[in-house]
Amino acid sequence: MPFYTEDQSKIISNLFPERAEEYNQLLESFGDFVEKEILPTARTIDKQGIFPKENMDKIFRQGFTNIPYPQDLEGLGLPYPIYIACMELVGKACASTAISLAIHGTVCDGLYRFGNREQHEKYLKDLITGRKLAAFGLTESNAGSDARAMTTQAILDSSGHWKINGSKMYITNSAKADYYFVFAKTDKGYAAILVPNETQGFSWGSNITKMGLRGSSLMGLNFDNVLVPKENLVGENGEGFEYAKKMLFGGRITIAALSVGIAQAALEKTITYSKEREAFGKHLSEFEITRAKVADMMTEIHGARLMTYYAALLKGREQDFGIEACEAKLYATEMALRVCNHAIQIHGGYGYTDEADVHRHWRDAKLMTIGEGTSEIMQVIISGKAFE
Ligand SMILES: Cc1cc2nc3c(=O)[nH]c(=O)nc-3n(C[C@H](O)[C@H](O)[C@H](O)COP(=O)(O)OP(=O)(O)OC[C@H]3O[C@@H](n4cnc5c(N)ncnc54)[C@H](O)[C@@H]3O)c2cc1C
Structure with missing residues (x-):
């Protein structure tokens, strides 16, 4: 199974029908890179609490934070959803790396939107290219x-x-x-x-x-x-304060993407394990209850991904995206917890152990419901729209 998923590829194709082949090739190759270079160290990074500087530098060298910025700032000038699709892939490989990049990206976004030309030259170029953090x-x-x-x-x-x-x-x-x-x-x-x-x-x-x-x-x-x-x-x-609010709206899309990536990682591990593990003379994947859980996991991931990429599309087009970003964050982060919970359950006792490396995804996902505005604050903002 390619690291860049078919579901991601379908969404990108439909968001950008005229550049579908180009963008999908780019994302597929970024996915291959992340799988080869970032994924293998994720577990050690978690276990030993290693700051993922090496991973971040490798990703910066590929071009990452600079994806949505204009070329005169050393950006790649690509649409914002491409950055978000990459964020999902990094989140799937190593959430510690992804969160460090996501926060860095939120600052780049704020400096780009609210900083002046001199600050763009002096600071932003170094930041979007990863020369500075x-x-x-x-x-x-x-x-x-x-x-x-x-x-x-x-x-x-x-x-x-x-x-x-x-x-x-x-x-x-x-x-x-x-x-x-x-x-x-x-x-x-x-x-x-x-x-x-x-x-x-x-x-x-x-x-x-x-x-x-x-x-x-x-x-x-x-x-x-x-x-x-x-x-x-x-x-x-x-x-x-207005800048902080606007930066957080953008940051919430990245947190949603990262959560979708974490959930996708948990789903893929679960599918593999349920095809291998046997009970009562059958593979777990043959039990209807396992399949129903996997169906719910897939459906929720797909829904969260659609919401996230849609919010990213609005942001990239400079339309109002605040409520959509909060909705995507609320849904994707809570979804990731539900998906990771199913993943641990389907792995049984093994899922509870460190050896299985499944509870890492639940532990990583939990922060997503707290950082850059808690789920309750998302509910306050979203419901505020209903009663304005
Ligand atoms: C790992 C990690 C990384 C972080 N990174 C950063 C960072 O880089 N920069 C940064 O500035 N901050 C960062 N934070 C801080 C994070 O954004 C805050 O923890 C978060 O916004 C919640 O604030 P709090 O912890 O003070 O909780 P509190 O505000 O004390 O909330 C406690 C509880 O009360 C609920 N609550 C509060 N107000 C309401 C309300 N009006 N209605 C209903 N419920 C409510 C909350 O939802 C929560 O459940 C980070 C936090 C963590 C844990």
């Missing part, structure tokens, strides 16, 4: 879902610098990033400021261990009278 700093100890409650503060001082004080919590790529896209309170509301990692007064906390995505780096960030030039303000002072 980014982190997204929004969450604080008392400001998660309620991000407006942040207390990190930035003041423009008389020397033309933003002076930042405060701390952030649960930041992916922390300690590994070159640039931090930091949100802070200012005299005009909120601002987004780019902080380079070598800035004096800036530090990160210790590594936070977690149930899944064990290769990704998670730490807090501390700002103790950190001074960055006023030119590092992204967009307008006062608009920072």
